Protein backbone atom coordinates (compact mmCIF):
# COMPACT_ATOMS: atom_id res chain seq x y z
CA UNK A 1 0.00 0.00 0.00
CA UNK A 2 1.22 3.53 -0.81
CA UNK A 3 2.11 5.81 2.09
CA UNK A 4 -0.41 8.43 0.97
CA UNK A 5 -3.18 5.79 1.09
CA UNK A 6 -2.09 4.65 4.54
CA UNK A 7 -2.07 8.24 5.75
CA UNK A 8 -5.53 8.76 4.32
CA UNK A 9 -6.82 5.66 6.14
CA UNK A 10 -5.20 6.75 9.40
CA UNK A 11 -6.85 10.17 9.07
CA UNK A 12 -10.27 8.61 8.42
CA UNK A 13 -9.91 6.26 11.40
CA UNK A 14 -8.76 9.14 13.58
CA UNK A 15 -11.72 11.40 12.87
CA UNK A 16 -13.85 10.17 15.79
CA UNK A 17 -10.87 10.69 18.14
CA UNK A 18 -9.95 14.23 17.12
CA UNK A 19 -10.38 16.54 20.10
CA UNK A 20 -9.41 13.87 22.63
CA UNK A 21 -7.34 14.94 25.63
CA UNK A 22 -6.93 18.32 27.24
CA UNK A 23 -5.16 21.32 25.71
CA UNK A 24 -2.23 22.56 27.83
CA UNK A 25 -3.58 25.42 29.89
CA UNK A 26 -0.62 26.24 32.12
CA UNK A 27 0.75 28.38 29.27
CA UNK A 28 -2.08 30.87 28.58
CA UNK A 29 -1.21 31.32 24.88
CA UNK A 30 -1.53 27.54 24.32
CA UNK A 31 -4.86 27.32 26.12
CA UNK A 32 -6.44 29.30 23.29
CA UNK A 33 -5.59 26.75 20.55
CA UNK A 34 -8.52 24.99 18.85
CA UNK A 35 -8.61 21.39 20.20
CA UNK A 36 -10.22 20.14 16.96
CA UNK A 37 -7.05 20.67 14.93
CA UNK A 38 -5.35 17.58 13.56
CA UNK A 39 -2.53 17.40 11.04
CA UNK A 40 0.01 14.84 9.94
CA UNK A 41 2.91 14.87 7.47
CA UNK A 42 5.31 12.17 6.33
CA UNK A 43 8.51 13.10 4.47
CA UNK A 44 10.32 10.05 3.12
CA UNK A 45 14.09 9.76 2.67
CA UNK A 46 13.54 9.85 -1.09
CA UNK A 47 11.97 13.28 -0.70
CA UNK A 48 8.27 12.58 -1.05
CA UNK A 49 5.90 14.61 1.11
CA UNK A 50 2.53 13.18 2.19
CA UNK A 51 -0.01 15.13 4.20
CA UNK A 52 -3.36 14.84 5.98
CA UNK A 53 -5.60 17.37 7.72
CA UNK A 54 -4.11 20.61 9.07
CA UNK A 55 -0.56 19.64 8.07
CA UNK A 56 0.30 23.09 6.71
CA UNK A 57 -0.79 25.09 9.76
CA UNK A 58 1.97 26.29 12.12
CA UNK A 59 1.65 25.33 15.79
CA UNK A 60 3.87 25.78 18.85
CA UNK A 61 6.49 23.02 18.70
CA UNK A 62 7.41 23.50 22.40
CA UNK A 63 9.60 20.62 23.60
CA UNK A 64 10.14 19.20 20.13
CA UNK A 65 12.66 22.05 19.83
CA UNK A 66 14.76 20.15 22.39
CA UNK A 67 15.78 17.63 19.71
CA UNK A 68 17.19 20.49 17.62
CA UNK A 69 18.94 22.29 20.49
CA UNK A 70 20.46 18.98 21.63
CA UNK A 71 21.86 18.54 18.11
CA UNK A 72 23.34 22.05 18.22
CA UNK A 73 24.79 21.60 21.71
CA UNK A 74 26.47 18.33 20.76
CA UNK A 75 27.97 20.17 17.79
CA UNK A 76 29.22 22.87 20.14
CA UNK A 77 30.70 20.85 23.03
CA UNK A 78 30.56 17.19 21.88
CA UNK A 79 30.54 14.51 24.53
CA UNK A 80 31.58 17.09 27.17
CA UNK A 81 27.85 17.78 27.35
CA UNK A 82 27.34 14.59 29.35
CA UNK A 83 29.09 16.01 32.41
CA UNK A 84 26.16 18.44 32.78
CA UNK A 85 23.19 16.32 31.75
CA UNK A 86 22.47 12.58 31.89
CA UNK A 87 21.19 10.10 29.33
CA UNK A 88 18.71 8.09 31.34
CA UNK A 89 14.90 8.10 31.16
CA UNK A 90 13.56 10.09 34.08
CA UNK A 91 10.42 8.18 34.98
CA UNK A 92 9.12 11.47 36.35
CA UNK A 93 7.06 14.32 34.92
CA UNK A 94 8.60 16.70 32.39
CA UNK A 95 8.85 19.49 34.96
CA UNK A 96 9.65 17.45 38.06
CA UNK A 97 12.01 18.93 40.64
CA UNK A 98 12.47 16.03 43.08
CA UNK A 99 15.08 14.09 41.11
CA UNK A 100 17.33 17.14 40.82
CA UNK A 101 17.99 17.22 44.54
CA UNK A 102 19.05 13.57 44.69
CA UNK A 103 21.21 13.97 41.61
CA UNK A 104 22.92 17.22 42.63
CA UNK A 105 21.51 19.45 39.94
CA UNK A 106 22.41 17.19 37.01
CA UNK A 107 19.18 16.56 35.06
CA UNK A 108 18.48 12.99 33.99
CA UNK A 109 18.32 13.71 30.25
CA UNK A 110 18.27 16.57 27.72
CA UNK A 111 14.53 16.33 27.08
CA UNK A 112 13.00 16.94 30.49
CA UNK A 113 12.68 20.67 31.15
CA UNK A 114 15.67 20.83 33.49
CA UNK A 115 17.88 19.11 30.90
CA UNK A 116 16.74 21.37 28.10
CA UNK A 117 17.38 24.43 30.27
CA UNK A 118 20.98 23.23 30.75
CA UNK A 119 21.27 22.78 26.97
CA UNK A 120 19.98 26.35 26.48
CA UNK A 121 22.65 27.49 28.94
CA UNK A 122 25.34 25.63 26.96
CA UNK A 123 24.20 27.33 23.74
CA UNK A 124 24.20 30.72 25.46
CA UNK A 125 27.83 30.48 26.62
CA UNK A 126 29.88 33.33 25.16
CA UNK A 127 26.90 34.83 23.35
CA UNK A 128 24.15 37.35 23.86
CA UNK A 129 20.66 35.77 24.13
CA UNK A 130 19.74 37.40 20.81
CA UNK A 131 22.65 35.69 19.06
CA UNK A 132 21.80 32.29 20.51
CA UNK A 133 18.16 32.66 19.49
CA UNK A 134 19.32 33.63 16.01
CA UNK A 135 21.50 30.53 15.84
CA UNK A 136 18.66 28.22 16.92
CA UNK A 137 16.17 29.76 14.51
CA UNK A 138 18.64 29.71 11.65
CA UNK A 139 19.38 26.04 12.30
CA UNK A 140 15.70 25.06 12.32
CA UNK A 141 15.10 27.09 9.14
CA UNK A 142 18.07 25.40 7.48
CA UNK A 143 16.82 21.94 8.49
CA UNK A 144 13.30 22.62 7.28
CA UNK A 145 14.52 24.36 4.12
CA UNK A 146 12.06 27.11 4.92
CA UNK A 147 12.87 30.66 6.01
CA UNK A 148 9.32 31.39 7.10
CA UNK A 149 9.73 29.38 10.34
CA UNK A 150 9.48 31.87 13.23
CA UNK A 151 9.51 32.29 16.98
CA UNK A 152 6.15 33.36 18.39
CA UNK A 153 6.94 36.13 20.83
CA UNK A 154 3.45 36.06 22.37
CA UNK A 155 3.88 32.40 23.30
CA UNK A 156 7.36 33.04 24.72
CA UNK A 157 6.11 36.01 26.77
CA UNK A 158 3.10 34.06 27.95
CA UNK A 159 5.34 31.28 29.20
CA UNK A 160 7.82 33.68 30.71
CA UNK A 161 5.02 35.31 32.71
CA UNK A 162 3.83 32.01 34.15
CA UNK A 163 6.97 29.83 34.12
CA UNK A 164 7.45 29.71 37.87
CA UNK A 165 8.32 26.05 37.88
CA UNK A 166 10.94 26.36 35.14
CA UNK A 167 12.40 29.31 37.06
CA UNK A 168 12.55 27.10 40.14
CA UNK A 169 14.34 24.35 38.19
CA UNK A 170 16.85 26.80 36.72
CA UNK A 171 17.58 28.52 40.03
CA UNK A 172 17.96 25.19 41.74
CA UNK A 173 20.46 24.00 39.14
CA UNK A 174 22.28 27.30 39.36
CA UNK A 175 22.76 26.66 43.09
CA UNK A 176 24.67 23.49 42.11
CA UNK A 177 26.71 25.41 39.55
CA UNK A 178 25.06 23.70 36.59
CA UNK A 179 23.65 26.92 35.10
CA UNK A 180 26.45 29.32 34.17
CA UNK A 181 24.57 32.33 32.79
CA UNK A 182 22.10 34.57 34.61
CA UNK A 183 18.96 32.47 35.08
CA UNK A 184 16.69 35.02 33.32
CA UNK A 185 18.87 34.90 30.22
CA UNK A 186 19.01 31.12 30.05
CA UNK A 187 15.24 30.90 30.57
CA UNK A 188 14.68 33.56 27.92
CA UNK A 189 16.51 31.36 25.41
CA UNK A 190 14.56 28.29 26.57
CA UNK A 191 11.13 29.95 26.30
CA UNK A 192 11.90 31.33 22.86
CA UNK A 193 13.12 28.00 21.49
CA UNK A 194 9.88 26.44 22.78
CA UNK A 195 7.88 29.18 21.05
CA UNK A 196 9.05 28.19 17.57
CA UNK A 197 6.00 27.76 15.34
CA UNK A 198 6.11 25.15 12.58
CA UNK A 199 3.69 23.13 10.53
CA UNK A 200 3.75 19.33 10.40
CA UNK A 201 5.28 19.57 6.92
CA UNK A 202 8.09 21.87 8.09
CA UNK A 203 8.71 19.79 11.18
CA UNK A 204 8.84 16.43 9.39
CA UNK A 205 11.18 17.98 6.84
CA UNK A 206 13.42 19.34 9.63
CA UNK A 207 13.72 15.91 11.24
CA UNK A 208 14.61 14.12 8.01
CA UNK A 209 18.37 14.11 8.66
CA UNK A 210 17.74 11.87 11.67
CA UNK A 211 15.96 9.34 9.45
CA UNK A 212 18.88 9.29 7.04
CA UNK A 213 22.00 8.72 9.13
CA UNK A 214 22.58 12.43 9.80
CA UNK A 215 22.59 13.53 6.15
CA UNK A 216 19.70 15.52 4.74
CA UNK A 217 18.77 13.54 1.62
CA UNK A 218 17.08 16.53 -0.04
CA UNK A 219 19.81 19.15 0.36
CA UNK A 220 22.54 16.43 0.34
CA UNK A 221 24.18 18.21 3.32
CA UNK A 222 25.59 16.32 6.27
CA UNK A 223 24.05 17.76 9.43
CA UNK A 224 25.68 15.31 11.88
CA UNK A 225 27.61 12.06 11.52
CA UNK A 226 25.82 8.71 11.44
CA UNK A 227 26.80 7.80 14.98
CA UNK A 228 25.46 11.07 16.39
CA UNK A 229 22.18 10.71 14.50
CA UNK A 230 21.80 7.21 15.93
CA UNK A 231 22.46 8.48 19.44
CA UNK A 232 19.97 11.34 19.17
CA UNK A 233 17.38 8.80 17.98
CA UNK A 234 18.26 6.57 20.94
CA UNK A 235 17.62 9.45 23.34
CA UNK A 236 14.34 10.29 21.62
CA UNK A 237 13.23 6.69 21.99
CA UNK A 238 14.19 6.37 25.65
CA UNK A 239 13.45 9.91 26.90
CA UNK A 240 11.38 11.74 24.25
CA UNK A 241 8.02 11.27 25.93
CA UNK A 242 8.97 11.90 29.57
CA UNK A 243 7.48 9.33 31.92
CA UNK A 244 5.48 7.84 29.03
CA UNK A 245 8.56 7.04 26.93
CA UNK A 246 8.25 3.31 27.62
CA UNK A 247 4.60 3.34 26.68
CA UNK A 248 5.31 5.25 23.46
CA UNK A 249 8.06 2.78 22.50
CA UNK A 250 5.66 -0.07 23.19
CA UNK A 251 2.79 1.42 21.20
CA UNK A 252 4.63 3.13 18.32
CA UNK A 253 8.06 1.47 18.31
CA UNK A 254 9.88 4.48 16.84
CA UNK A 255 11.95 7.33 18.36
CA UNK A 256 9.80 10.40 18.98
CA UNK A 257 9.79 13.77 20.69
CA UNK A 258 6.60 15.34 21.94
CA UNK A 259 5.67 18.90 22.89
CA UNK A 260 2.87 20.34 25.02
CA UNK A 261 1.63 22.19 21.93
CA UNK A 262 0.33 18.77 20.88
CA UNK A 263 2.98 18.02 18.27
CA UNK A 264 5.10 14.87 17.99
CA UNK A 265 8.10 14.33 15.71
CA UNK A 266 8.84 10.68 14.95
CA UNK A 267 11.81 9.16 13.14
CA UNK A 268 11.56 5.94 11.14
CA UNK A 269 15.27 5.31 10.45
CA UNK A 270 16.01 4.64 6.79
CA UNK A 271 12.42 5.44 5.86
CA UNK A 272 10.89 8.75 6.85
CA UNK A 273 10.36 11.56 9.29
CA UNK A 274 6.79 11.98 10.52
CA UNK A 275 5.08 14.86 12.31
CA UNK A 276 1.63 14.90 13.84
CA UNK A 277 -0.28 17.66 15.61
CA UNK A 278 -3.37 17.44 17.76
CA UNK A 279 -3.48 19.85 20.73
CA UNK A 280 -5.34 17.68 23.28
CA UNK A 281 -2.88 16.05 25.69
CA UNK A 282 -3.01 12.84 27.73
CA UNK A 283 -2.15 12.67 31.44
CA UNK A 284 1.59 12.62 30.69
CA UNK A 285 1.46 15.83 28.64
CA UNK A 286 1.76 14.14 25.24
CA UNK A 287 -0.71 14.51 22.36
CA UNK A 288 -3.52 11.99 22.90
CA UNK A 289 -4.85 11.72 19.34
CA UNK A 290 -1.34 12.25 17.96
CA UNK A 291 -0.02 9.19 19.78
CA UNK A 292 -3.01 7.16 18.65
CA UNK A 293 -2.49 8.24 15.02
CA UNK A 294 1.20 7.30 15.15
CA UNK A 295 0.35 3.94 16.64
CA UNK A 296 -2.04 3.28 13.76
CA UNK A 297 0.42 4.54 11.17
CA UNK A 298 3.26 2.37 12.52
CA UNK A 299 0.98 -0.65 12.55
CA UNK A 300 -0.17 -0.13 8.97
CA UNK A 301 3.32 0.53 7.60
CA UNK A 302 4.96 -2.13 9.78
CA UNK A 303 7.69 0.41 10.61
CA UNK A 304 9.44 -0.23 13.92
CA UNK A 305 12.99 -0.07 15.22
CA UNK A 306 12.31 -3.40 16.94
CA UNK A 307 12.10 -5.51 13.78
Ligand code: GLU
Pocket residue numbers: 061062063064094095113159166191194258259260261285
Ligand atom coordinates in the same frame (compact mmCIF):
# COMPACT_ATOMS: atom_id res chain seq x y z
N1 GLU B 1 7.73 25.12 27.26
C1 GLU B 1 7.17 23.98 27.94
C2 GLU B 1 7.54 24.03 29.40
O1 GLU B 1 8.62 24.41 29.71
C3 GLU B 1 7.69 22.74 27.29
C4 GLU B 1 7.10 21.48 27.86
C5 GLU B 1 6.76 20.48 26.78
O2 GLU B 1 6.59 20.83 25.61
O3 GLU B 1 6.64 19.30 27.12
O4 GLU B 1 6.78 23.75 30.27
